[in-house]
Amino acid sequence: MEIITKKSQYDVIVIGGGITGAGTARDCAMRGLRTLLVERLDLTNGATGRNHGLLHSGARYAVTDGESATECIKENMILRRIARHCVEQTDGLFVTLPEDDLGFQNTFIEACTRAGIRAEAIDPAEARRLEPSVNPSLIGAVRVPDGSVDPFRLTTANALDARLHGAEVMTYHEVVGFIKDGRRVVGVRLRNRYTKAESEAYASITVNAGGIWGHRIAEMAGAVVNMFPAKGALLIFGHRVNNMVLNRCRKPADADILVPGDTISLIGTTSSRVPYDEIDDLQVTPDEVNLLLREGQKLAPSLAQTRILRAYSGVRPLVAADNDVSGRSISRGIVCLDHETRDDIPGFITITGGKLMTYRLMAEWATDLVCKKLNIDKQCQTAEVCLPGSAYDEEQPSDKETITPIPSIGTRAAEGRHGSMSKKISADNRYDRSLVCECEAVSIGEVDYAIKQLRVQNLINLRRRTRVGMGTCQGELCACRAAGLLGKANGCAQKAQKDLAMFLNERWRGMYPVAWGDTLCETQFTSWVYEGVCGLDKFAEE
Amino acid sequence: MKKQYNTNYDQSFEQCVKCTVCTVYCPVAAVNPDYPGPKQAGPDLERYRLKNPRFYDDTLDLCLNCKRCEVACPSNVRIGDIILSARLKYSTKRPKLREYMLANTDVMGSMATTFAPLVNTSLSLSPVKKVMDRVLAIDHHRTMPSYSSQKFETWYKRHARAEQESFARGVSYFHGCYVNYNHPKQGQDLVKVLNAIGYGVHLLQKEKCCGVALISNKMKAQARRQAEVNMTSIRESVAAGRPVLTTSSTCTFTMRDEYPHVLGIDNSDVREQIVLATKFIFEAVDAGRVKLAFREDYRKRIAYHTPCHMEKLGWSIYSTSLLRMIPGVEFVMLDSQCCGIAGTYGFKRENYSYSQKIGEPLFRQIKSLGVDLVATDCETCKWQIEMSAGVTVENPISILADALDVEQTMKLNK
Numbered sequence: 010m011e012i013i014t015k016k017s018q019y020d021v022i023v024i025g026g027g028i029t030g031a032g033t034a035r036d037c038a039m040r041g042l043r044t045l046l047v048e049r050l051d052l053t054n055g056a057t058g059r060n061h062g063l064l065h066s067g068a069r070y071a072v073t074d075g076e077s078a079t080e081c082i083k084e085n086m087i088l089r090r091i092a093r094h095c096v097e098q099t100d101g102l103f104v105t106l107p108e109d110d111l112g113f114q115n116t117f118i119e120a121c122t123r124a125g126i127r128a129e130a131i132d133p134a135e136a137r138r139l140e141p142s143v144n145p146s147l148i149g150a151v152r153v154p155d156g157s158v159d160p161f162r163l164t165t166a167n168a169l170d171a172r173l174h175g176a177e178v179m180t181y182h183e184v185v186g187f188i189k190d191g192r193r194v195v196g197v198r199l200r201n202r203y204t205k206a207e208s209e210a211y212a213s214i215t216v217n218a219g220g221i222w223g224h225r226i227a228e229m230a231g232a233v234v235n236m237f238p239a240k241g242a243l244l245i246f247g248h249r250v251n252n253m254v255l256n257r258c259r260k261p262a263d264a265d266i267l268v269p270g271d272t273i274s275l276i277g278t279t280s281s282r283v284p285y286d287e288i289d290d291l292q293v294t295p296d297e298v299n300l301l302l303r304e305g306q307k308l309a310p311s312l313a314q315t316r317i318l319r320a321y322s323g324v325r326p327l328v329a330a331d332n333d334v335s336g337r338s339i340s341r342g343i344v345c346l347d348h349e350t351r352d353d354i355p356g357f358i359t360i361t362g363g364k365l366m367t368y369r370l371m372a373e374w375a376t377d378l379v380c381k382k383l384n385i386d387k388q389c390q391t392a393e394v395c396l397p398g399s400a401y402d403e404e405q406p407s408d409k410e411t412i413t414p415i416p417s418i419g420t421r422a423a424e425g426r427h428g429s430m431s432k433k434i435s436a437d438n439r440y441d442r443s444l445v446c447e448c449e450a451v452s453i454g455e456v457d458y459a460i461k462q463l464r465v466q467n468l469i470n471l472r473r474r475t476r477v478g479m480g481t482c483q484g485e486l487c488a489c490r491a492a493g494l495l496g497k498a499n500g501c502a503q504k505a506q507k508d509l510a511m512f513l514n515e516r517w518r519g520m521y522p523v524a525w526g527d528t529l530c531e532t533q534f535t536s537w538v539y540e541g542v543c544g545l546d547k548f549a550e551e
Numbered sequence: 552m553k554k555q556y557n558t559n560y561d562q563s564f565e566q567c568v569k570c571t572v573c574t575v576y577c578p579v580a581a582v583n584p585d586y587p588g589p590k591q592a593g594p595d596l597e598r599y600r601l602k603n604p605r606f607y608d609d610t611l612d613l614c615l616n617c618k619r620c621e622v623a624c625p626s627n628v629r630i631g632d633i634i635l636s637a638r639l640k641y642s643t644k645r646p647k648l649r650e651y652m653l654a655n656t657d658v659m660g661s662m663a664t665t666f667a668p669l670v671n672t673s674l675s676l677s678p679v680k681k682v683m684d685r686v687l688a689i690d691h692h693r694t695m696p697s698y699s700s701q702k703f704e705t706w707y708k709r710h711a712r713a714e715q716e717s718f719a720r721g722v723s724y725f726h727g728c729y730v731n732y733n734h735p736k737q738g739q740d741l742v743k744v745l746n747a748i749g750y751g752v753h754l755l756q757k758e759k760c761c762g763v764a765l766i767s768n769k770m771k772a773q774a775r776r777q778a779e780v781n782m783t784s785i786r787e788s789v790a791a792g793r794p795v796l797t798t799s800s801t802c803t804f805t806m807r808d809e810y811p812h813v814l815g816i817d818n819s820d821v822r823e824q825i826v827l828a829t830k831f832i833f834e835a836v837d838a839g840r841v842k843l844a845f846r847e848d849y850r851k852r853i854a855y856h857t858p859c860h861m862e863k864l865g866w867s868i869y870s871t872s873l874l875r876m877i878p879g880v881e882f883v884m885l886d887s888q889c890c891g892i893a894g895t896y897g898f899k900r901e902n903y904s905y906s907q908k909i910g911e912p913l914f915r916q917i918k919s920l921g922v923d924l925v926a927t928d929c930e931t932c933k934w935q936i937e938m939s940a941g942v943t944v945e946n947p948i949s950i951l952a953d954a955l956d957v958e959q960t961m962k963l964n965k
Contacts (some may be wrong), residue, residue, distance in 0.1 A: 079662075087895075247565050247598070247604050248564075248565065248597070248598045248601050249598070249601045269602075271602065272598045272599060272601075272602050314562065315562070315565065316565040316566075416605070418587070418591070418599070418608070419598065421605075421606060422599065422606075444591075446597055447569065447590070447591060447595050448598070450570070450599065480598070481565075481567065481569065481594075481595075481598070482568070482569040485568075485569055486569050486571075527565055527566050527568070527626075530566075530568050530626070531568050531569070534568045534569075534570065
């Protein structure tokens with residue numbers, strides 16, 4: 010093979026900063042490949058950051074799709090080990106309500122058992138004791154090893170580990186074209202979203218991990234990958250209503266999963282096909298909000314009285330089975346396309362389908378194919394090696410620790426977010442310990458760490474790497490403080506101001522579909538502060 | 552708006568719009584940077600505690616439960632209740648001997664009144680205080696309240712009970728521990744005033760300490776037991792047509808609001824019948840049911856201090872209006888601020904210096920005014936102000952009793 014010693018020459022370019030792309034970049038880098046990960050916006054901007062954050066046990070798919078169920082439970086057990094700090098082992102309940110068929114329970118348990126998922130029927134009284142928020146009129150419950158997983162943390166940790174293994178990560182760089190040698194893809198043309206500057210990067214293999222946007226990316230390379238965008242809307246509640254995942258024990262339907270995630274709970278999802286040209290501008294409709302609330306209350310009646318923080322929606326990348334352009338035959342499983350054999354486009358691979366839960370396996374398949382093409386014989390280690398933050402080599406907390414002074418709330422909250430990496434966060438002095446985001450207890454030290462280590466350039470990056478602005482006030486108190494810190498770090502106050510206005514607008518977008526009651530009061534107060542006191546609206550107009 | 556549904560926790564924290572005005576009004580946050588302030592300790596961290604109880608930490612013990620945060624809150628968040636409930640629910644610190652001694656006011660009171668002169672003398676001795684400081688961590692700077700050698704209940708049975716039936720109208724008096732063991736005169740003053748306006752004063756069938764100190768020292772089970780006893784007696788009294796009067800703002804507040812909010816005891820059927828005596832009397836005078844006549848030779852310059860729980864009740868207007876009715880009173884209203892003692896809080900060594908810092912502006916204001924007396928409705932505020940500002944502090948009922956022309960008043964209310 011011809012070797013070009015050029016700075017922008019890689020073994021593999023991975024397109025897409027979602028969990029699949031980050032996972033693939035990590036796997037490639039761990040197998041010693043010179044890897045570049047490119048993302049047109051921020052990491053987790055697509056479907057990765059817009060789902061339930063459910064650590065599926067696979068139970069949900071057991072009856073309808075045994076293969077997916079088996080994959081899920083395997084990956085579930087792997088993630089519990091390698092991504093401890095991103096996962097909460099809450100367990101889940103599949104509850105049967107009076108309107109559901111209790112007979113389905115047996116079918117369900119049998120299917121779970123076949124797939125290797127531990128599923129035990131428990132008494133409704135026991136279910137009420139385990140999870141007090143559950144609809145008290147339930148007539149049956151099955152306990153399964155569901156949990157929650159934070160997709161932001163998981164992606165950040167994968168991208169960070171890829172970098173620690175030598176990969177390069179470029180966010181806000183959009184692939185605007187492929188560089189070809191004959192039919193072979195030999196590189197990509199990139200455009201910086203901020204500066205509009207274009208650059209080129211070369212690699213032996215390019216992996217398309219663009220999720221729903223992979224459709225367009227493949228098109229650009231001259232291949233057809235038919236995808237069908239399915240929109241799913243979710244609601245975020247203001248605090249943890251439930252501590253176990255709640256599911257309906259019936260065939261999967263709308264709004265029948267309530268997941269506890271960090272400080273909040275999530276109900277979802279709806280499912281509706283949307284035209285491809287709408288995927289970059291999704292709105293949550295009143296009908297969707299109504300449906301989510303109506304069905305959600307059946308799982309946990311207290312949702313009716315709980316403040317809703319915001320609504321959001323994402324797009325599932327459903328892939329038509331290969332060569333079926335009609336879209337009738339949808340594959341729910343992992344789709345790994347070798348465009349060399351499929352479309353006679355050497356040097357190009359698409360990895361898609363699958364789900365958050367199986368990202369690691371998807372990455373493994375894609376990397377296996379990359380290695381095969383590069384004639385590299387390296388085993389995948391991503392199922393064994395822990396992600397940064399989930400390392401086991403640290404000393405276990407001893408009894409002695411209880412008498413040492415209690416760490417500040419920011420330190421304790423950051424531990425949950427960054428796992429063992431939180432040791433790198435300064436809490437030495439009062440300044441570093443003081444909170445930027447009070448709802449989610451994000452300290453100045455943590456913001457500093459995120460800016461320096463986790464690729465934070467703007468407030469949206471910061472929100473995803475920490476939890477700034479994700480709490481009750483949705484940026485009311487923290488956004489200006491964080492903007493101040495970013496302005497200082499980037500040396501530009503004006504950019505920070507603009508960023509602040511954008512951030513608050515983005516927050517409002519999610520609050521708008523649920524803007525009533527306390528949420529409306531909060532937004533009103535926020536607008537007094539930022540428009541009335543700070544005059545930010547004038548700035549935004551400019 | 553009905554907020555409670557099928558949950559075992561107070562969801563009012565969701566109403567918080569994060570305006571932080573509570574922390575501005577928090578007396579502790581102003582003097583102690585270790586305290587995260589009511590917003591963070593209450594609504595902010597409640598979300599984290601619901602996620603995982605390990606997010607509870609003992610800095611919440613620095614809250615003195617003044618409820619000024621709740622008064623300040625524009626969104627009706629029960630911030631103080633949330634903090635107090637979290638302490639009761641999550642704290643792993645078990646009460647020690649000191650907490651038992653400070654919180655069991657009636658057990659300690661019963662023992663102490665029996666040997667009152669001995670106890671009073673020894674509690675005022677500096678070596679004894681040093682030992683208490685060392686062994687119990689009760690701060691040696693603190694002046695301990697002195698005990699009476701005769702309990703109010705004993706006095707009542709011997710000298711007052713017989714005549715009370717002769718009045719056509721009657722009330723029950725929840726005297727509280729302070730009146731019973733330390734200051735029976737305040738109870739005697741109430742009997743004097745109420746008898747003068749034509750009300751007989753009865754005691755409850757059974758009275759236990761309201762439990763405020765048990766609650767703040769995390770002895771919830773005992774507080775509940777005592778509250779149940781009180782509620783039974785209060786219900787009996789109300790059923791017999793006798794409202795329950797008190798002379799302590801804190802006992803009143805505890806029985807009215809802490810019982811349902813913190814102890815989970817429903818008192819809605821009788822809550823409105825538990826009232827501070829000054830409110831009861833003022834309303835009777837205001838409605839023209841009762842007339843008061845005052846001594847002509849009574850001349851005093853009196854400043855009123857608003858106890859925190861009085862601020863929460865919103866009732867200082869009744870006490871001050873009564874005081875202003877006395878022709879010989881030159882009335883001064885003090886700024887409403889915490890005196891810093893907060894019941895047993897200020898007795899604890901770890902809190903003493905903050906307690907005094909909190910009260911400092913109040914003490915300064917009192918000293919600058921040159922008053923004869925400070926009036927206030929709370930006994931622990933009284934101890935704190937007497938010790939720290941060097942003035943005599945009286946309950947408004949005692950001032951009323953002193954200024955009242957009893958014979959004339961009785962005639963007016965015949």
